[in-house]
Amino acid sequence: MDCDILIIGGGIVGSSIAYHLAREGRGGEIVVVEPDPTYEFAATPRGNGGIRQLFSLPENIAMAQYGLAFFREFETAMAVDGEPAPIGFQRRGYLLVSDAGEHRQMERNFRFQSAQGVRADCLDRAALGARFPSLRTDDVALAVHSPDDAWIDPHAALQGFRRKARSLGVRYLTDRVVDWQGDGRLARRALLASGETLEAGVHVLAAGAWSAEVAAQIGLQLPVEPMSRETYFFRATGEIEDLPFIKTETHLAFRPEGTGFTGGLPAWEVAPGWTFEVSPGGFEERVWPALARRVPALERLKLERGWAGHYARNRLDLSAIIGAWSGSLDNVYMAVGFSGHGIMHAPAAGRALAELILDRRYGTLDLDRFGYARVRENAPYREQGIV
């Protein structure tokens, strides 16, 4: 046996799992296999880093609440040898806007979120306009504002997890799993691109949008697919008040970033697959009109750059699949299919999976309903909020 626990993929999810296992100090030797220490194509550094509690499923809310508290303390908690791990934590709130002609679901979600301890305000058109005067509101039925929500620099958080995990003894191998093998009821080994073989007692899959192709090597079928999403950085030329992270039911998503904004408008109709190219005219024809419609001051702006990253989209129900490969190879675990929520949910996923692996049961958060059983039974557990 080369290690006790093998983690495939060292993005923010794999690194959070590694950290949470290592900090318990009873996982034995932990190895993360990650082909690219610069994370050039990984989702994590290409994400927006938003953390919001505004979901409909209790698990998604609880995981975001855990993430919010965790990232607030990250800078000091992840310090190594006294050197802090700053992640630019900014508590500037989220605003969900109902502009698709159907607001009852958002209202129901708001009541549930409040019952779960989320501090939020439900705003009618007039209240929304008074709070954020730059927004156009005549097509808005209602909006929900959660001032405690936040955003972070996701690349800094990933590097912080990685550095801390390594300081606790986790080994990162710069390599790629090219074949994953098991026999009987157990996963046994991973063959690596370098030609090495790695044997492990426990195997954890956390390869983001690559997860389905890695899983297939060992016969695990996952409904997870890469979905390309474009993000742009732009500056307003006029004055706009301090805005929260805004997401609309018509899929516009943007937030302040330094002296400008980052955001985009996902094209859900585009077929899944890998595309790192930004579509020609995508900003001018799709994103800009939607921005200018919501914030008329953005009719004049300066586009500086655009990039594409990939959701690991769980096409069954868009929420993460976390836990054991129940009923199959007993020592295989996964944390995959996070769609657009893997940064905010990474701390909770890491904590929960570490407990499941070490104690054989959940302690802090019960994520049983996010388990693989729903995939096997084709029984979606669907998030009803904006995804």
Ligand SMILES: Cc1cc2nc3c(=O)[nH]c(=O)nc-3n(C[C@H](O)[C@H](O)[C@H](O)COP(=O)(O)OP(=O)(O)OC[C@H]3O[C@@H](n4cnc5c(N)ncnc54)[C@H](O)[C@@H]3O)c2cc1C
């Ligand atoms: C445009 C955009 C905006 C987003 N905004 C947000 C947001 O505001 N808030 C939020 O919470 N989430 C957001 N997300 C989602 C978030 O970025 C992801 O859910 C999260 O980064 C997933 O982390 P991960 O570690 O699972 O995947 P990744 O960061 O992609 O890491 C997976 C790793 O697996 C490695 N790997 C691949 N194949 C193999 C192999 N064969 N062997 C070993 N390793 C392998 C890869 O090199 C990669 O480093 C956004 C995503 C995008 C694209």
